Amino acid sequence: MPGVVRSVGQDGTRSASIRAAALELFARHGYEATTMADIGAAVGMRGPSLYKHVASKQDILARIMVGTMDALLDAHRVALLGVDDVTVALRRATEAHVRYHARHRLEAFVGNREIRGLTEGHRRAVLRRRASYENGFRQLITRGTEQDRFHVPSIRLASYAILDLGMGVANWYREDGELSEDQIVWHYGDLALRIAGATG
Amino acid sequence: MPGVVRSVGQDGTRSASIRAAALELFARHGYEATTMADIGAAVGMRGPSLYKHVASKQDILARIMVGTMDALLDAHRVALLGVDDVTVALRRATEAHVRYHARHRLEAFVGNREIRGLTEGHRRAVLRRRASYENGFRQLITRGTEQDRFHVPSIRLASYAILDLGMGVANWYREDGELSEDQIVWHYGDLALRIAGATG
Structure with missing residues (x-):
């Protein structure tokens, strides 16, 4: 089922991008000063789609x-x-x-x-x-x-x-x-x- | 002039307390997430009196x-x-x-x-x-x-x-x-x- 595989792959890539963007923001501004909106903006995602990939x-x-x-x-x-x-x-x-x-x-x-x-x-x-x-x-x-x-x-x-x-x-x-x-x-x-x- | 000396002493003590409270808050929450209001609250001082001791x-x-x-x-x-x-x-x-x-x-x-x-x-x-x-x-x-x-x-x-x-x-x-x-x-x-x- 290539469709499923591709979707898993995309999800993995998205999660990795979110993690990388968050890491950069946490390092620059500190965890407490960083918001989910900042992380979303860094990867070009809004709240609802961001929360599909990460819980918090x-x-x-x-x-x-x-x-x-x-x-x-x-x-x-x-x-x-x-x-x-x-x-x-x-x-x-x-x-x-x-x-x-x-x-x-x-x-x-x-x-x-x-x-x-x-x-x-x-x-x-x-x-x-x-x-x-x-x-x-x-x-x-x-x-x-x-x-x-x-x-x-x-x-x-x-x-x-x-x-x-x-x-x-x-x-x-x-x-x-x-x-x-x-x-x-x-x-x-x-x-x-x-x-x-x-x-x- | 004991009055002047005491006032200098108090100012020195106040500045030291502000510095100590800020250090604790910066360590705990990060510099960016800490506000001057947080620092003021930690030493029991409001904005105007806090700014007599520190510029920012x-x-x-x-x-x-x-x-x-x-x-x-x-x-x-x-x-x-x-x-x-x-x-x-x-x-x-x-x-x-x-x-x-x-x-x-x-x-x-x-x-x-x-x-x-x-x-x-x-x-x-x-x-x-x-x-x-x-x-x-x-x-x-x-x-x-x-x-x-x-x-x-x-x-x-x-x-x-x-x-x-x-x-x-x-x-x-x-x-x-x-x-x-x-x-x-x-x-x-x-x-x-x-x-x-x-x-x-």
Whole structure:
């Protein structure tokens, strides 16, 4: 049924456009100052047709923030597939983290500042994913410490520090900047191993 | 003239209360979504008396953001007073940076997200100070590299990484958390030296 397929495709495209426009507006003006009418105007849609695609402004924010964490968790999982050596694992996990933040700066910016804009259930969903993501780094550092490969004054602080490096990249990285995405990703992988006090 | 002194004191206190209330509101709702009426309500003042103390919402934001950078620049300067050794200097500058961010989380949060809310002249004033602050760290790392005390793949990335660590602290630090401010400050000083590849 090509008609149905096309209609699903159009709906997916529309939803993606709405999400992209909302992300841009949330980043520029803040979630609270952005209205559904602003989002509709940005994609050329009026209220009734807009609401066919999204339930509410809160629904869009939740999708953006939960989606961002799911994408990070997925990138982390893929980075570690088939990797045994803990030093290689920490390097790869950091590279995936930094690359995501270089490529998704608006998601990182909005995700960082609008946690208070989420209703309770959505906030819990995001915080659960964040804890799980942070825990992935903490487990790597714990494992490296147990194997006497990493040496840190505090496992928790080392994992926070590595995560904060990536989030910083989202603040200052520009495609036309002095350093390429690959250079930054590679160097930050090195810095993560330094933070972990990696030896051998 | 005690009367005059008291009146100056009250004005200073009032301005400080307005600034504190605005900071809280900007952090919670965003600059754009906050109105002067909201700020007035938070300090129990109506429009006319509020405008005796501050010219505009933009004026408050500019004072917060310029004031934050001036405080950071001052803390940096004080941390380096009389310090010759470049390793000690980088440790102290990082400690001052991290301590400021642990103690001024709202300023850091608003300073990070509302740069777009500033008018052109104010934005330039903030960006000039940011560049100068970042340059302080870059100069330290350059000096350490020239003395063969620091070893980094990129001076620019190492300075960004150290700065981002401090800004991360503003996101997650809590007074009642597992680690004290001093522990975090001390550990992050260590991490900065690791990032710089400090030897000797």
